[in-house]
Amino acid sequence: MKSKETLLGAIVLALVLAGGYWVRTARQAPATPGDGATSTPSSPGPGAGPEGASRPAxxxxxxxxxxxxxxxxxxxxxxxxxxxxxxxxxxxxxxxxxxxxxxxxxxxxxxxxxxxxxxxxxxxxxxxxxxxxxxxxxxxxxxxxxxxxxxxxxxxxxxxxxxxxxxxxxxxxxxxxxxxx
Ligand SMILES: [Cu+2]
Known part of the structure; x- marks a missing residue:
């Protein structure tokens, strides 16, 4: 019984950690490309999709x-x-x-x-x-x-x-x- 609870607790913890990681990566991804104020050219990175119309907001x-x-x-x-x-x-x-x-x-x-x-x-x-x-x-x-x-x-x-x-x-x-x- 005790070991089952521990296992369940571990699974819940793993899900929480995975969820937190997913939220972080999802938030970071669109924030990185060019904010214009930086010195890096604001060109879309490789694989940024079709050119022209899809310039990041x-x-x-x-x-x-x-x-x-x-x-x-x-x-x-x-x-x-x-x-x-x-x-x-x-x-x-x-x-x-x-x-x-x-x-x-x-x-x-x-x-x-x-x-x-x-x-x-x-x-x-x-x-x-x-x-x-x-x-x-x-x-x-x-x-x-x-x-x-x-x-x-x-x-x-x-x-x-x-x-x-x-x-x-x-x-x-x-x-x-x-x-x-
Ligand atoms: Cu061009």
């Missing part, structure tokens, strides 16, 4: 939080350093040459932007698009950029600007729509 929400540079300059402030990004022409167009420019202000004055890089990505992997930002006039840093048109019709791209200001690493992420040529 979390990615959209993260994208909406990003400053949009499609039709106007946009700025991001990172610990007292303001990074402004400007693209011409506006809106940018696929397969055409655009100029992305970056301006940095630290402590209210234009600052030097060292090792500046601007990189582009979108939900679906579209290859490496990484450009060095070179010093231009009036304290701006710029890159001549050509981006491909996504065959899925998805126009939403991200621009990640990275560099150092007075030895401090700075990184900001923006969004824009790439027009069809």
């Amino acid at each position: 979390g990615t959209r929400a993260g994208d909406l939080a990003l400053a949009d540079i499609t039709t106007a300059d946009a700025s991001e402030e990172i610990a007292g350093i303001t990074l402004t990004v400007s693209v011409t022409p506006r809106p940018p167009v696929a397969f055409a040459r655009q100029r992305f420019r970056v301006h940095v202000v630290a402590g209210g004055v234009a600052a030097q932007f060292d090792d500046g890089v601007i990189a582009f990505d979108m939900a679906m992997p579209m290859g490496e698009h990484r450009y060095t930002l070179v010093a231009a006039s009036d304290g701006w840093y710029e890159a001549e950029v050509v981006l491909p048109h996504c065959p899925t019709g998805d126009a939403l791209w991200h621009a990640t600007v990275e560099g150092t200001v007075g030895g401090r690493p700075v990184k900001a992420r923006f969004r824009f729509d790439l027009a069809t040529p």
Whole structure:
């Protein structure tokens, strides 16, 4: 009798543990892919299902939080350093040459932007698009950029600007729509 109760207790305990594990994994699974704020490209992982229409809702929400540079300059402030990004022409167009420019202000004055890089990505992997930002006039840093048109019709791209200001690493992420040529 006693051993039967112990066995029953063990089975119940095992079921409870298994249930708890299942709940944890079920909760974790959808939370992991791109929340947009992280530095990892927000592309769906391998086996994420059909492309385009099935972009995770979390990615959209993260994208909406990003400053949009499609039709106007946009700025991001990172610990007292303001990074402004400007693209011409506006809106940018696929397969055409655009100029992305970056301006940095630290402590209210234009600052030097060292090792500046601007990189582009979108939900679906579209290859490496990484450009060095070179010093231009009036304290701006710029890159001549050509981006491909996504065959899925998805126009939403991200621009990640990275560099150092007075030895401090700075990184900001923006969004824009790439027009069809
Ligand atoms: Cu694509």
